[in-house]
Amino acid sequence: MSPTAYLVLASLLFTIGGVGVLVRRNALIAFMSVELMLNACNLAFVTFARMHGNIDGQIIAFFVMVIAAAEVVVGLAIIVTIFRTRRSASVDDESLLKL
C-alpha cells in the first residue's frame, strides 16, 4: 500500500464530513460530521508519520483526539442548553440570537 491510498481515503472522509456540516440542519449530525473531519485529519497525520518515519505526527493526532474530546463535551452541553430553552436541535433556530 502506498501513502497515496490512505491520503485519498482521508480526503474523501474529510469531504464527506464537510458536506455533512453544510447540508444537515440537525445540530447533532452537523457536530458528528465535524468529528468525521477531525478523524480524517488524524488519518492523514498518522499516514505522514509513518511515511516520514517520524513520531511527531502521531503525537499531533493524539492531541487532536484529546482536544476533540474537550470540544465534544462543551459542544454537546451547548446543544443541550439550547434544546432546553428552544425545544429544538435545529441549527436554524440559533438565528434568533441575532438582533
Added chain:
Amino acid sequence: MIADVLAQTVDSTGGGTGEAVLFWILAPVAVVAALGLVISRKAVHGALFLAVVMISLAVFFIALEAPFLGVVQVVVYTGAIMMLFLFVIMLVGVDASDSRVETIRGQRSAAILAGLGLGVLLVAIVSRAVFSDWVGLAGAAPEGSVPAIADAIFSRYVWAFEIVAATLITAALGAMVLTHQERLTPRPRQRELAEQRFASGSGSAASQLPSPGVYARHNAVDTPALLPDGTTSDDSVPGALVARGAVRPSDEFTKHEPGELEGDQQ
C-alpha cells in the same frame, strides 16, 4: 493482543499484501458509513454509522504502526465520545429527525456542488503528488510506538501536554456550568402536593385514581372500570396504553345476556 497480531501482518515498509487486503476491505466500509452518517435521517443511525467509521479508522491506525493511537481511538472516540453523543440524542429525543424544507433556497445543492469540488480537488492533488515510499517507524521508535510517544510527550511536548490537560479540566467545568440549572422555586413536598389537590376543588382529584376494571373473563390494566351508570372510566387505564391504542373495550366482558356469546351454553 489483537494490535500485536494486526501489527505482525503489516510490513514496516508497507509492502505487505495483508495490509492491501485490510485497506481494500475497510476503506469502502469507512466511506459508505461516512455517507450513511450524512444521509441518515435519524441522529441515532448517524451515530452508529460514525462509530463504524471510527472503528475502521482505529484498525487503520494499528496498520499504520500506531497501535497506541488505535487503542486510544477506540477508547476515547467510540467509547467516550460516541456514548456522550448517544446520551444527548436520547435526551434530545430519538425521534427528532430533520425537516427537509430548505431555509435558504438552493443551499443544499450548492453545498453538495462545493463538496464535490473540494473532493475532486483534494483527490486529484493527492493522487498526482509524488510521495516518498514508507520510511517506517522502526528507526524513530525502535522499542515500539508507545515508549516513543511517551518519551516525546513528556519531554519535547510537555508544555502542550499540560495545556491540553488544563483544557480538558476547563471543558469539563464549562459543561457543568452550561448544563446546570438553578431551581427558582423550592421543590413541592408531599404536604404541599396534597394541599394543592384538595384546594383544586374537585373531589376526585383529592383521592387516588380508580383501579382498572376487574371482570370475570379479564383482569388486567388494559380494561377500564365501569362507573355506576355503566359507562367506562377513562381515569382507570394508564394514559400510555390509551396513546398506544392498547386499551380493550370493557363491553367485551360485560353487558351480555346469558347465551348471547358463542360458547355460552347456559
